[in-house]
Amino acid sequence: MVMKGHQQASIWPVAVFANVLVVVITSLVLVWLLHFREGLAFKSHVKAKIFNIHPLLTIVGFILFSGEAIMAYKTVHGARKIEKQLHFTLHLVALLTGILGIYAVFKFHQELGIPHVYSLHSWVGLITISLYALQVHYYYNLLHHLFHLHCLLFSRRHILIFVVAIYKYSIIVALCQNILEAI
Numbered sequence: 001m002v003m004k005g006h007q008q009a010s011i012w013p014v015a016v017f018a019n020v021l022v023v024v025i026t027s028l029v030l031v032w033l034l035h036f037r038e039g040l041a042f043k044s045h046v047k048a049k050i051f052n053i054h055p056l057l058t059i060v061g062f063i064l065f066s067g068e069a070i071m072a073y074k075t076v077h078g079a080r081k082i083e084k085q086l087h088f089t090l091h092l093v094a095l096l097t098g099i100l101g102i103y104a105v106f107k108f109h110q111e112l113g114i115p116h117v118y119s120l121h122s123w124v125g126l127i128t129i130s131l132y133a134l135q136v137h138y139y140y141n142l143l144h145h146l147f148h149l150h151c152l153l154f155s156r157r158h159i160l161i162f163v164v165a166i167y168k169y170s171i172i173v174a175l176c177q178n179i180l181e182a183i
Helices: 012-036 047-075 080-112 120-146 156-182
Strands: none
Touching (some): 047 120, 120 156
16 A cells, blocks of 8 residues: 555554454453453442453553554544544543543442552553553643744744654553553
């Protein structure tokens, strides 16, 4: 597939494989939670059901949606504005599901009287979601201001190239951190 004068390998085999993995992982997580872990609920007298919201939302929601957001520019072809909106929306869904997943585990701990944030897993998870939120917030606010600011030393294009490079690698680092934290 040729795009914008550069020879590039097709992303479609990778995208199809990634989306098949999303379906398989989602199915396995749901089978695990519904069949082997008593189900899901935000409100229940069976407290394990409250906790089970955490792995569902952090694995299926946070990790998989952030992965889909990363691939959005390569897999969705259309107006650049639509690609950007989809990319942002998927990151926002990932962030919100991650926050809800953390809320579920805090609620579980609160209802059982267990101390909060006592393990390395919980600290890494909170740091990951916080950095992810800051990164999404910072990137979109920075881009908004760059388009309205006049810069004397660099053109907007040079600044944008620099910011996008930092953004791309920081989001990949955040995704890898999510995956490692889940292990």
